[in-house]
Amino acid sequence: MRIVIAEDDPLLREGLALLLRAESLDVVATAGTAEEVLEAIDTHRPDVAVLDVRMPPTHTDEGIRAAIEARRRRPGLAVLVLSAYVEQTFATELLTGGVGGLGYLLKERVGRVEEFLDALHRVADGGTAIDPEVVAQLFTRSRQDTRLERLSPRERDVLALMAEGLGNSAIAERLVVTDGAVHKHIRSIFAKLDLAPTQQVDRRVAAVLHYLEDARGR
Amino acid sequence: MATRERTTTGGRTGRGGEKRSDSLKHTVVTAVLAALRALGRLVGGFGTALPALALLGWLVLTAVTSVVGVGLLMTPAALRALHALAGRERGRLARHGFEIVAPDPPPTKLRLAVADATTRREAAWVAVHATFGLLLGLLGVLLPIAAVRDTVFPLVWPLAPPDATSTSVGIGVAHSWAEAASVSLLGLGWTAVVVGLGPGMARLQARPAVRLLAAGPDTDLSLRIAELTATRAAALDAHATELRRIERSLHDGTQNRIVTVTVLLGAARRMVARDPAAAGELLERAQTAAEEALAELRTVARGILPPVLDDRGLAGALSGLAAQCAVPCRTDVDLPQRCAASVEATAYFVVAEALTNIAKHSGAAHTTVTARARGDRLWLRVEDDGRGGADEAGGSGLTGVRRRVAAHDGSLRLSSPHGGPTVLEVDLPCGS
Numbered sequence: 001m002r003i004v005i006a007e008d009d010p011l012l013r014e015g016l017a018l019l020l021r022a023e024s025l026d027v028v029a030t031a032g033t034a035e036e037v038l039e040a041i042d043t044h045r046p047d048v049a050v051l052d053v054r055m056p057p058t059h060t061d062e063g064i065r066a067a068i069e070a071r072r073r074r075p076g077l078a079v080l081v082l083s084a085y086v087e088q089t090f091a092t093e094l095l096t097g098g099v100g101g102l103g104y105l106l107k108e109r110v111g112r113v114e115e116f117l118d119a120l121h122r123v124a125d126g127g128t129a130i131d132p133e134v135v136a137q138l139f140t141r142s143r144q145d146t147r148l149e150r151l152s153p154r155e156r157d158v159l160a161l162m163a164e165g166l167g168n169s170a171i172a173e174r175l176v177v178t179d180g181a182v183h184k185h186i187r188s189i190f191a192k193l194d195l196a197p198t199q200q201v202d203r204r205v206a207a208v209l210h211y212l213e214d215a216r217g218r
Numbered sequence: 219m220a221t222r223e224r225t226t227t228g229g230r231t232g233r234g235g236e237k238r239s240d241s242l243k244h245t246v247v248t249a250v251l252a253a254l255r256a257l258g259r260l261v262g263g264f265g266t267a268l269p270a271l272a273l274l275g276w277l278v279l280t281a282v283t284s285v286v287g288v289g290l291l292m293t294p295a296a297l298r299a300l301h302a303l304a305g306r307e308r309g310r311l312a313r314h315g316f317e318i319v320a321p322d323p324p325p326t327k328l329r330l331a332v333a334d335a336t337t338r339r340e341a342a343w344v345a346v347h348a349t350f351g352l353l354l355g356l357l358g359v360l361l362p363i364a365a366v367r368d369t370v371f372p373l374v375w376p377l378a379p380p381d382a383t384s385t386s387v388g389i390g391v392a393h394s395w396a397e398a399a400s401v402s403l404l405g406l407g408w409t410a411v412v413v414g415l416g417p418g419m420a421r422l423q424a425r426p427a428v429r430l431l432a433a434g435p436d437t438d439l440s441l442r443i444a445e446l447t448a449t450r451a452a453a454l455d456a457h458a459t460e461l462r463r464i465e466r467s468l469h470d471g472t473q474n475r476i477v478t479v480t481v482l483l484g485a486a487r488r489m490v491a492r493d494p495a496a497a498g499e500l501l502e503r504a505q506t507a508a509e510e511a512l513a514e515l516r517t518v519a520r521g522i523l524p525p526v527l528d529d530r531g532l533a534g535a536l537s538g539l540a541a542q543c544a545v546p547c548r549t550d551v552d553l554p555q556r557c558a559a560s561v562e563a564t565a566y567f568v569v570a571e572a573l574t575n576i577a578k579h580s581g582a583a584h585t586t587v588t589a590r591a592r593g594d595r596l597w598l599r600v601e602d603d604g605r606g607g608a609d610e611a612g613g614s615g616l617t618g619v620r621r622r623v624a625a626h627d628g629s630l631r632l633s634s635p636h637g638g639p640t641v642l643e644v645d646l647p648c649g650s
Binding site: 008009011012015016018019022023054059084085107108110111112113116 | 466469470473474475476477478479480481482483484485487488489496500503507510
């Protein structure tokens with residue numbers, strides 16, 4: 001897996017590269033600004049870009065802008081965005097363009113190496129990795145959504161894990177239930193959220209998007 | 219001279235008395251200090267009453283000659299002088315704790331200005347202050363001199379020529395020790411008058427200004443409101459900037475360091491079975507990053523409120539700054555009581571910024587920091603003998619200082635001619 005890293009803090013940048021290289025992943029380039037990373041993406045054609053949200057010059061949302069721009073230039077590029085804190089607008093802005101091959105994680109998750117690598121691989125394979133913190137905030141903010149109120153607590157748990165990007169068996173493992181039970185919950189969620197099986201889009205993605213867009217509308 | 223000498227003595231007694239916390243002594247000390255402050259105000263009032271007298275003469279002359287037309291030419295200058303003096307008196311009284319809300323500036327057109335309510339009120343004040351205020355101010359100057367002269371008269375009596383008048387009031391000649399000693403009693407009497415009536419006299423002298431120089435009941439306070447709105451906005455702005463600075467140094471500095479620690483620890487954990495030596499190296503780096511995080515955290519915390527202010531007060535904090543300054547720095551700080559924490563922090567940053575600028579740009583050989591409590595205001599002065607030419611627009615951090623000062627409703631004055639010296643003066647309400 002070919003990776004580029006953009007992080008303006010030199011020590012953390014080195015740390016990330018060191019960690020990934022120690023896992024025998026191929027870090028092809030590192031960058032300190034959005035411009036540099038876009039250049040590196042053009043030059044090195046990586047599989048995954050790991051981007052920090054706040055980078056010079058304004059230290060606001062350069063990473064998000066860079067992610068959107070990079071995916072515009074190279075559709076299908078997997079992007080994992082790392083953030084110092086959860087910012088809803090960043091998450092929704094990033095993910096409404098399509099959730100495949102995207103991740104949004106708090107920076108400190110990187111320290112849990114197994115989970116971080118898992119998220120990285122998931123994103124590289126076209127999946128999603130959303131930080132549990134982001135999902136938790138979505139649920140708080142979406143509490144007034146009447147359709148959400150139809151969900152049982154267990155179904156919310158399942159949806160939360162779905163939004164994090166976990167597959168059915170991973171969800172079953174986390175909740176200590178059988179795969180069949182998870183299947184049942186998911187079908188129920190789709191029904192309650194009015195997601196008909198005839199829809200073209202992946203219903204899992206639609207369910208997650210529903211919350212993201214809902215949170216954005218507020 | 220006499221006044222000044224007594225000020226020093228009074229001050230010393232004051233501090234000794236408070237330490238012993240003897241209540242009678244405390245009362246006496248408070249009364250003496252109040253009298254000394256009142257004398258200071260009366261003498262200051264005398265200082266504006268003399269120009270007021272000259273101005274009064276000028277105004278009368280202008281008015282009289284205006285009848286034949288000549289005076290009309292003098293009117294604009296006379297009115298400018300009137301507004302300038304009134305402004306000076308407002309400033310002086312503000313330093314003594316009288317909040318005088320200044321009216322709108324009077325119109326510049328001659329006819330309107332003459333008819334303007336503010337102009338008329340200021341002219342009335344000049345008339346009262348040049349006569350009544352001058353008299354009170356004169357008493358403020360003479361009473362302490364008389365008190366000292368008469369009190370110490372017995373000491374100089376043996377040296378005085380035999381027929382010299384003994385008392386300040388100009389009557390009586392002392393012929394014996396007893397008579398000379400009784401002059402001393404008269405001196406104590408003057409002192410009692412000063413202590414008893416001084417504060418009242420000072421209030422009386424200030425009253426016409428408080429009444430006449432403030433915005434009249436008919437004028438609207440839009441100017442003051444605009445000013446308050448602006449300073450309030452500046453305060454919010456300064457706070458927002460400050461908070462943004464703190465947030466940024468926490469998120470982009472400290473937090474990144476700690477994330478680096480977790481990343482390195484995570485990597486080390488994965489490494490430990492495979493390659494213990496490499497894992498040890500990672501742990502070493504993680505520890506260094508953790509230490510850096512701590513150092514960053516300290517810097518951020520100190521930036522919010524220097525702990526030295528709490529530990530040693532503003533005086534101690536300022537001498538600490540002076541000791542760290544690359545240019546030899548003398549401090550002269552006399553602050554009997556604490557101010558609000560935010561005001562002290564601002565004062566600290568003003569001086570820190572000024573000394574940094576001096577060390578960086580001025581080429582000065584010496585610098586002096588002075589801090590005084592004036593009524594309920596804190597007054598700071600930073601002076602250096604460098605090359606001058608300090609420019610606020612030059613990004614010297616002075617703009618930030620000015621905003622921070624304005625946020626506290628204080629004022630900042632910078633004088634820095636080419637060739638020096640540079641003087642920065644800041645006046646802040648204590649707000650305690």
